[in-house]
Amino acid sequence: MSHAQLMEREFEENLCSELAERGWLYEGDGNPTGWDVGLAMVPTDVLHWLATQYPDEYEKAVPEDLVSETRSDAERKLLEHITKELAKATRMDPTTGHPVGGLLGVLRKGFSYAQIGHPTAKFGPMMAFPPANPNLTEVVEAAASVRLRILRQVRFDTKTNESIDVVLVANGLPVVTLELKTDNTQTVNHAIRQYKEDRKPGRSRPLLAPGRALVHFAVSNDLVYMTTKLQGGDTVFLPFNRGNDGHEGNPPSATGSSTNYLWREILARPTFMRILKDFALFEPGKSGKKDDGRLVFPRFHQLRAVERVVARGASQVDDHAHAAAATAEFMVRNDLPRRARHDDFRASLPDDIR
Numbered sequence: 615m616s617h618a619q620l621m622e623r624e625f626e627e628n629l630c631s632e633l634a635e636r637g638w639l640y641e642g643d644g645n646p647t648g649w650d651v652g653l654a655m656v657p658t659d660v661l662h663w664l665a666t667q668y669p670d671e672y673e674k675a676v677p678e679d680l681v682s683e684t685r686s687d688a689e690r691k692l693l694e695h696i697t698k699e700l701a702k703a704t705r706m707d708p709t710t711g712h713p714v715g716g717l718l719g720v721l722r723k724g725f726s727y728a729q730i731g732h733p734t735a736k737f738g739p740m741m742a743f744p745p746a747n748p749n750l751t752e753v754v755e756a757a758a759s760v761r762l763r764i765l766r767q768v769r770f771d772t773k774t775n776e777s778i779d780v781v782l783v784a785n786g787l788p789v790v791t792l793e794l795k796t797d798n799t800q801t802v803n804h805a806i807r808q809y810k811e812d813r814k815p816g817r818s819r820p821l822l823a824p825g826r827a828l829v830h831f832a833v834s835n836d837l838v839y840m841t842t843k844l845q846g847g848d849t850v851f852l853p854f855n856r857g858n859d860g861h862e863g864n865p866p867s868a869t870g871s872s873t874n875y876l877w878r879e880i881l882a883r884p885t886f887m888r889i890l891k892d893f894a895l896f897e898p899g900k901s902g903k904k905d906d907g908r909l910v911f912p913r914f915h916q917l918r919a920v921e922r923v924v925a926r927g928a929s930q931v932d933d934h935a936h937a938a939a940a941t942a943e944f945m946v947r948n949d950l951p952r953r954a955r956h957d958d959f960r961a962s963l964p965d966d967i968r
Contacts, residue, residue: 618799625796625835626779628870629877630764637762637883638782644766646781650693651769654820657693659761659786664692664737667756674735675727692727699725700787700826704896704907713896716825718909721784721890740785743891744884761785762883770821776812781821782881784890788821789828790881797835805832806839806851814846828894829911835871837863842909854914880917893917 615623627643634640648656665672676688704716713719724738742756761784768781768791782790793805793813809830815822824843832839832851839851856875858865864872879885895910912920 618796621796621798622779622794622800625794625871626766629792629794629833630766630780632874633764633782633877633881636878636881638881639761639763641763644764644780646765646768649765649768649781652772652820653693653697654770654788654823654826655693655696656763656765656783656786657689659763659783660693660696660740661689661786663740663761663785666759667742668735668737671735671737674733675729691729695727696720696725697820701823704825704909705898706896716896717787717789717828718894718896721787740787741887741890743887757887760887762886768821770813770819771816772818778813778821781827788826789890790831791821791827791829792831792833795832795834800834802832802834802837802839805834808832809841809844809851810847810849813844815844825909828890828909831876833873833876835873838873838876840911840913842911852913856914875914880914885917889917893920 630640630644648658650657661676664675675692676685680688699715699720700717702715702719704713704719706712707714712722714723719725720739721741722739724736724740727735727737742753742760744757745753748754763783763786765781765783767777767779769775769777778791779794780790780792781788782792793808795802795805809832813819813822813830815824820826822844824845828842830841830844831854838854840854841849841851843849853862854876855862855873856864864875866872867874880889889912893912893916897908897910899907
């Protein structure tokens with residue numbers, strides 16, 4: 615193993631170990647033994663969630679009396695159906711503003727599964743999120759049982775052994791990919807180039823298909839860039855940096871890489887689940903075509919602005935009110951076609967962010 619590879623491996627190990635300290639499962643040092651490259655998911659985690667959270671519906675999809683190969687076939691058909699749900703075009707419900715279809719629709723709303731000769735199974739969301747009211751014990755318990763898992767060196771192509779450095783999955787479904795580079799040997803631009811040139815979507819690469827993962831991060835010790843849609847050479851990466859005293863980039867860290875805020879703060883379980891619940895959105899394209907649109911993952915400064923709104927209003931309004939204000943503030947800054955663009959929503963925000 616070359617010096618560059620050793621440095622990158624150490625960076626990867628440190629990142630994953632720190633994520634494990636912040637609520638992520640890190641079993642077998644992230645060995646992706648349970649990963650199905652063709653389905654682009656961890657089947658055991660997906661099935662575990664459905665069976666434990668929706669046992670009556672699961673019985674319709676995979677009857678308890680099925681055994682051996684017959685049961686495995688029923689499970690496989692259910693998993694293949696989920697991949698079709700994930701591949702659906704996402705749209706935003708004009709009334710609720712919630713995503714329907716695709717990754718966010720499956721995570722937040724759920725899906726139906728119909729089979730000939732069997733009742734339709736209607737599964738709820740593939741995620742549960744901590745409620746504002748801690749007295750909602752069933753929801754609290756469901757949120758605590760969500761499996762956020764770290765996988766390392768994950769194959770993404772059924773025809774090759776090529777792998778992505780780190781993939782983060784939520785109840786078996788991939789939500790984040792990361793390509794890592796150490797600045798001692800390479801730069802963040804090498805990771806960006808790797809995504810553009812070697813991580814092009816294709817029929818044998820379901821993980822890389824638009825909408826299958828929420829966000830892709832190119833990470834070095836000094837800088838972070840992100841995209842929500844891989845398009846080969848046309849992929850657009852945006853900076854995900856904190857800023858450094860009015861300048862670009864990140865300030866030095868006394869306890870590790872300058873980019874450790876990504877895994878210590880943004881990807882830490884509480885913050886990341888809040889992002890999945892409230893701030894990850896889908897923005898339709900102007901053409902109206904199925905593939906014209908993009909997932910939206912909030913950038914670092916947007917999240918921090920939201921936190922300031924929440925902190926500012928904490929002594930004046932209840933949790934629901936400042937959560938709503940925070941969400942509205944994010945949407946206004948991101949200029950999304952939601953109700954937050956209306957005057958009544960803007961009026962609820964502090965003067966300096968309207």
